[in-house]
Amino acid sequence: MKLQSQLNLAFISLLLVILAVTGYVIYSMILGMLIDNERMELQQKGELLVDVLNEQYRSQGNNQNIGGFLKDQDLQLFLYDRNQDQVLMSTMPQQYVQGFLDQNYFAKTREDLWEAGNSKFVTSRILIYPEQTDLEMILLTPLTDLQTVQQDFFRRMLLVFFVGILAAVPISYLLTNKLVTPLTKLKKQLKKIEKRQFDQIERVKATGEIKEVEQSVYDMATELNRYMKSQQTFFQNASHELKTPLMTIQGYAEGIRDNVFEETDKEKGLEMMVTEVNRLKTIINEMILLAKLDSEQTEYRPEQIEASELINQVLDRTFPLAQEKGLELSHTVDSDSFFFVDQDKLLRALLNLTINAVRHAKSCVAITVENKTIAIEDDGNGVPEDIIPHIFHRFVKGKTGETGLGLAIARAIVEQSGGKIMVSDSSLGGAKFEIVFQE
The missing domain is CATH 1.10.287.130 (Signal transduction histidine kinase, dimerisation/phosphotransfer (DHp) domain)
Structure with a gap:
C-alpha cells in the first residue's frame, strides 16, 4: 500500500474513532441535559399555575374548583394531599395512578424519575398554599418525548458527522498529496544518484522535515x-x-x-x-x-597531551631543515593549553604543515597555540587563489611541492581527531594554516 493511501486510511480511521467517541458521549449526555431542562420547565409551569391558584381560589378553599382548573390546563399532573396520602385529582389514566401508588413515589419527595410499567416520567413537585395546606401539585412529562428529541438530535448529529467525513476525505487527499508529492520527486532524484547522473539532479520544493x-x-x-x-x-x-x-x-x-x-x-x-x-x-x-x-582502518589512541610538549617535538624535528635554509623558527604556546588526541598522528600532521611552511618561507615560520587553535604561518608567497579550494585534496601541490599528499594526510588526521583545518593569508605575507579543535 502506498504511503498516501496509508496516511489517508490512518486519518479517516482516526476521524471515525473521534466522531464515534464524541457521538457516544453526546448521546449519553443529551438525555440528562434534556431531563434537567424539562424539570426546570415543569417547575416554571407549576409556579405559574400556583400563582394563578393563589390569586383566584385561595379564599374559596375548595379543592374541587382547583381540580377543575387544573384539568383545563391540558397537562399531565396530580393533585396530592400529603396529610391524607391521597391523590385528589389526576389528569392521567388510573393505571398510572395505581402504579405510582404501588411504587410509593408520592411519598418519595426526592425521586424525580417515576416509572410505571414500561413508561418513565420526569416529575416536578410544587406545594399549593404551603403555609395553610399540604396540597401538592405534581407535573409529569413522559420520558419517551425526551428520548424522541434525543434521537432526533442524534440523527442530525450523524448527518453532520457524515457530511464532515465527506468533506474530510478530499481535504485529507489534498494534504497527503502535498506531503507525499515531494517524497515521490525525491525518490526520482535518488534514482538519479544511484545511476550517478549527478548533473541531472533537480531541487525539490518542500517544507519542514x-x-x-x-x-x-x-x-x-x-x-x-x-x-x-x-x-x-x-x-x-x-x-x-x-x-x-x-x-x-x-x-x-x-x-x-x-x-x-x-x-x-x-x-x-x-x-x-x-x-x-x-x-x-x-x-x-x-x-x-x-x-x-x-x-578509519588505523587504530586511534587519544590521550591528553600538553600543547607545549607537542610543539617542542615539532620544533626539534624541523629545526635542522630551518637552519639549513637560514629561517627563523618561532613559537608562542599557552602554558595551560592541552589536546585530547592521538599524539603520534597529530604530530605527523603538524610536521607535514610545518615542513610545508619551511619549504615555502623566505625568512621565518611562526607557530602559535591559543586555547584549542594551532596556527602555522610563513612569509612566503602564499597559496594561489585557484588552488585554495583544492589545497587539501590528494596530489594537489604548488611549484615546490613534493608528493602532493602531505596536506591531504594532515586534513585526514585532523578530521579524525575531531578538528577542522583551514588555510588563509597570513599577516606575515605567506600562508596561514589553522587547526581548530572543539572546546
Whole structure:
C-alpha cells in the first residue's frame, strides 16, 4: 500500500474513532441535559399555575374548583394531599395512578424519575398554599418525548458527522498529496544518484522535515559527485606521479643493460634509480597511510597531551631543515593549553604543515597555540587563489611541492581527531594554516 493511501486510511480511521467517541458521549449526555431542562420547565409551569391558584381560589378553599382548573390546563399532573396520602385529582389514566401508588413515589419527595410499567416520567413537585395546606401539585412529562428529541438530535448529529467525513476525505487527499508529492520527486532524484547522473539532479520544493531531508540528499549528491571526481583526479594524478619515476628507472635500467652508458654515467644512473625508488616508496607509503586514514582502518589512541610538549617535538624535528635554509623558527604556546588526541598522528600532521611552511618561507615560520587553535604561518608567497579550494585534496601541490599528499594526510588526521583545518593569508605575507579543535 502506498504511503498516501496509508496516511489517508490512518486519518479517516482516526476521524471515525473521534466522531464515534464524541457521538457516544453526546448521546449519553443529551438525555440528562434534556431531563434537567424539562424539570426546570415543569417547575416554571407549576409556579405559574400556583400563582394563578393563589390569586383566584385561595379564599374559596375548595379543592374541587382547583381540580377543575387544573384539568383545563391540558397537562399531565396530580393533585396530592400529603396529610391524607391521597391523590385528589389526576389528569392521567388510573393505571398510572395505581402504579405510582404501588411504587410509593408520592411519598418519595426526592425521586424525580417515576416509572410505571414500561413508561418513565420526569416529575416536578410544587406545594399549593404551603403555609395553610399540604396540597401538592405534581407535573409529569413522559420520558419517551425526551428520548424522541434525543434521537432526533442524534440523527442530525450523524448527518453532520457524515457530511464532515465527506468533506474530510478530499481535504485529507489534498494534504497527503502535498506531503507525499515531494517524497515521490525525491525518490526520482535518488534514482538519479544511484545511476550517478549527478548533473541531472533537480531541487525539490518542500517544507519542514521533508525540506531537511531534501537538503541532506542534495548535499549527499554534491559530496558524492565531488568524491567521484576527486577519485578520478586521484587515479589520474597517482598514475602520473608513479609513471614519472618508473620511466626514469626503466630508462636508466635499459641503458645500463645495453651498455649504452659510460662507467661514470652508469654510477649516475644507479644513483638516480635509487633516488626514484625512494621517491616511489615515499609516495606509496603516504598513499597507503592516507587510504587507511580515510577508511578509519588505523587504530586511534587519544590521550591528553600538553600543547607545549607537542610543539617542542615539532620544533626539534624541523629545526635542522630551518637552519639549513637560514629561517627563523618561532613559537608562542599557552602554558595551560592541552589536546585530547592521538599524539603520534597529530604530530605527523603538524610536521607535514610545518615542513610545508619551511619549504615555502623566505625568512621565518611562526607557530602559535591559543586555547584549542594551532596556527602555522610563513612569509612566503602564499597559496594561489585557484588552488585554495583544492589545497587539501590528494596530489594537489604548488611549484615546490613534493608528493602532493602531505596536506591531504594532515586534513585526514585532523578530521579524525575531531578538528577542522583551514588555510588563509597570513599577516606575515605567506600562508596561514589553522587547526581548530572543539572546546
